[in-house]
Amino acid sequence: MNAYPGATGARLPRWLLPDNWPIQDAQPQRATLHFHAEGLQFEPDSAHPPAGYLALNGALVLPALIEPHAHLDKTFTVQRSPAQQPGLLAAIAALHRDREHWSADDLRRRATQALHWAVEGGVGLLRTHIDWFSPDAPPAWQVIGGLRHPLCDIERVALAPLTFFANSRDAQHIAAQVAASGRGALLGGFIHSSNWDAQAFENLLRAADQWQLDIDLHIDEELNADAQGLRQLAHYLQESPFNGQITCSHSCALSQQADAHQILDVLAQQRVTLIALPLTNLLLQDAVPGRTPRLRGLTLVKEAQARGIPLLLGADNVQDAFCPVGSYDPLDTLFSGLLSLQLGAAFDEASALICQRSALHAGAAPIGNDVVVFPDADIASWPLRQRRRYRLKNGVRYALTAGEQTDGA
Ligand SMILES: [Zn+2]
CATH class of the missing domain: 2.30.40 (Urease, subunit C; domain 1)
Structure with a gap:
């Protein structure tokens, strides 16, 4: 060699x-x-x-580029299971119907294709969320955990709805399985106004801390000013220390919240990372049939940057009911972000948003x-x-x- x-x-x-x-x-x-x-x-x-x-x-x-937010269990399913209506909740329903096809072979074939596309784009670290459908790890957790590529590290996040954490025994059970999965396994959750439960959220955070897990949350993926996820996370972190790395994906509601700046101040203090998903946020937020969207649906990227909050852009869903298009090329994601977020010089400034490893792993060298x-x-x-x-x-x-x-x- x-x-x-x-x-x-x-x-x-x-x-x-x-x-x-x-x-x-x-x-x-x-x-x-x-x-x-x-x-x-x-x-x-x-x-x-x-x-x-x-x-x-x-x-x-x-x-080497980073894909900080993908869904390798759902990808490449749009042909057989398209969404029946616009918006996030209809996409979730379509994916639940698609699960009958998710054999180990089907999962491995689709996830491997996604991994190869990402590597072709220059990705050296890919973080994928994997849906959990009960407090027991789904088959996809093991199948995707078995994928390897010499040019790409793969991280898995257990994406469980907040309702699974309502009972602290279940929260512990989920966290224990993630902890037993070793390096590159994180605890996650889908936290939204439609399933909000303050006690469940606290159970999730406490379980992650007890099992020394980093977390990456789908949080406030909506434009509802009353969304409680980030607000409660900021409140929790002011009261309770958290030793791991916290990443918040989406956080769209911040763009509608009068107290967004106070929330961001706390996140900056606690070195919480934000991930914006311009492709799916543009597609799924403010989506009403027959009406042109008026809002962009993106989190407060510039305000976060001004506070030194670590920040990345991710692809999110690719060719599934959530997003029928996508390429796993971080340059496509960045191009979308350049316009929708009105970012600065593409190569000299904005490129940090697709390759800064320290945003996910505090202390990592910049190159x-x-x-x-x-x-x-x-x-x-x-x-x-x-x-x-x-x-x-x-x-x-x-x-x-x-x-x-x-x-x-
Ligand atoms: Zn996602």
Whole structure:
């Protein structure tokens, strides 16, 4: 296996560079990357490139991308089980009908296809939620737990409706099974006005803390100003310490709540991560038959960023009753976010939203020994017109798209 000791001529995004990084012609100077066993280091290119380094010639380089929020158990089912009406609750009903098809083979085939699409996009870490239909782990928990890919770590979140936590024995039972699943398994929950139960929510948080689990919640995926999930989470965290990492996916209701800024202040203090899902939020929020949507349905990304709250963008559902389209390409998600959230410079600023590992794993280095390279080097078009890409992992080049060379096979 041919491994490069490093690479020269990498155009890194400004968010990754120190303030004193040299600027040439209004652009950051290209970087030399050193792939050390203890991690990646970089410095401005020098006049004399080190021998044996791969020449990137100004190619755009990002840390390996992250898909922080997927549903590999539901994906690729829209052809056989489309939603009968617009909106979130009709999609849930359609997926429940589809479950009769969920044999181990069916789950494995669909989840593997999703994983391959994500890896083709440059994803090195994929977090998938998996629906639980009772307090006992569903077959999909094991099937997807058995998936492996040399270029992608997979994390599983137990997505159980809040009602399953109403009884603290059940809450403990769910958390115990997640804890027994080892690294990369998290506790989750679907928390919505339609199933709100303050005691159940407290049971969920206490069970996660007792079993030392990180959590990732589907929370307040609605535009109801009375949604209680994040409000109660902020209240809980002010009273009770929580040792693990908390991630809140969706949080759409914040955009309608008069006390949103106070809630965000608490989340910032507690280093809670937010994940916005622009594709499905645009599609499912403010969805009324025969009426053009008036609201975007997205959480308060800019207000969260202003407070230093870690933040990522995810794809959410792909080709199922929730969302009939989707590609598992984080660049498609980012493009949607660039417009719907009116984000800043795509590559130099917004790209952090699809590759910052510390948002999910506090303390992770901003860039590890695993990067994705966009050889067309067209920064003005990025993230559009960027089909070609490859990975450099521990110095080994892996083709992701046709026409790129693999040195690591
Ligand atoms: Zn989701």
